[in-house]
Amino acid sequence: SGVFQLQLQEFINERGVLASGRPCEPGCRTFFRVCLKHFQAVVSPGPCTFGTVSTPVLGTNSFAVRDDSSGGGRNPLQLPFNFTWPGTFSLIIEAWHAPGDDLRPEALPPDALISKIAIQGSLAVGQNWLLDEQTSTLTRLRYSYRVICSDNYYGDNCSRLCKKRNDHFGHYVCQPDGNLSCLPGWTGEYCQQPICLSGCHEQNGYCSKPAECLCRPGWQGRLCNECIPHNGCRHGTCSTPWQCTCDEGWGGLFCDQDLNYCTHHSPCKNGATCSNSGQRSYTCTCRPGYTGVDCELELGSHHHHHHHH
Incomplete structure (x- = not known):
């Protein structure tokens, strides 16, 4: 036309x-x-x-x-x-x-x-x-x-119909030859696909408008490239979602069992030696003259008893 x-x-x-x-x-x-x-x-x-x-x-x-x-x-x-x-x-x-x-x-x-x-x-x-x-x-x-x-007609003989639009069905203007030219932030055949935030993870992130990065379940962070660990994971990390890989010194499903109680809590007193013995348990080896679970008691060894005949 x-x-x-x-x-x-x-x-x-x-x-x-x-x-x-x-x-x-x-x-x-x-x-x-x-x-x-x-x-x-x-x-x-x-x-x-x-x-x-x-x-x-x-x-x-x-x-x-x-x-x-x-x-x-x-x-x-x-x-x-x-x-x-x-x-x-x-x-x-x-x-x-x-x-x-x-x-x-x-x-x-x-x-x-x-x-x-x-x-x-x-x-x-x-x-x-x-x-x-x-x-x-x-x-x-x-x-x-x-x-x-x-x-709305373009091309060498006005035979190409093109109507610019900026709505759900496309975001483009028309070039002189009738081809579409996407508005900034859009791509695809009819420019209806948003271009996500630069660096947004291809599988774990997506977007509904340009320059955003929405995370799929199990992922977090600005670029959706950080996994979300198991709910309740205390001292642990993940490489895939819902894992709880324990940090050193921690055990159990939620990595909340202390495998290194001695270092973290120093329970033994009076110069005693502390040994870890599994989750949240430990043993104190007392120095001479001390007793008790944590070697907190002093032995009464310096009291002399006189026996009368």
Whole structure:
């Protein structure tokens, strides 16, 4: 889908005459009929296959045509099409004299034609206007033209439909050739896949919007690359989730059984020697003169008892 645009710029008819050579009375009240059709090596009569458009009376004899893009939008003239632009065309522009206000063909005298030009050739889709000037014996017409795609249509012949979007179904804009261009933070065929936080673990992390990193069960940390140990694991670590691998000196399912009670708690008193003997248990070897589980009691060995006969 696209539109052929024709910008009429200036028409010169200094002597104010018709194609027949007869002068217009009182002057040539000039309007234009435009016919756009498929390429013909020799432009011949027949239907205007790409469309046709007429203007109101634009001036008398010689005049410049003012730009009217803000007003009724008559100039440039619009010839829309909804097929693949073939890249070639034929264009016929006729200038007519209107004695009255009725511009219909049947209302005009048969010799009301002022001039007729016909061009043909190739024309690529693009923003640039092509300027042209055609001169006949008594008249001159300056104009320019171009073909542009309609909104949401792209490519060399306006055949690629693309509507930019930024919603659940995609996050992209359209390139001139109609290909998608993802908005920052998105990837995938329709740019509907978020790009997670850089470094987010491929298996254990995921995201629902760009630059986030949500952890799957069993994983934690900014990049979801740290495992979560078994619930209740006290003195232990993991390399896969829900493990509890005990730190040195600890035992039991939750690594809460102290295998190194002597070092951690120093229970033995008075210079006694401490030996670990399994989970949370220990033995104190007392120095001479001391007793008790923790060698906390002093032996009464220095008390002398006298026996009387």
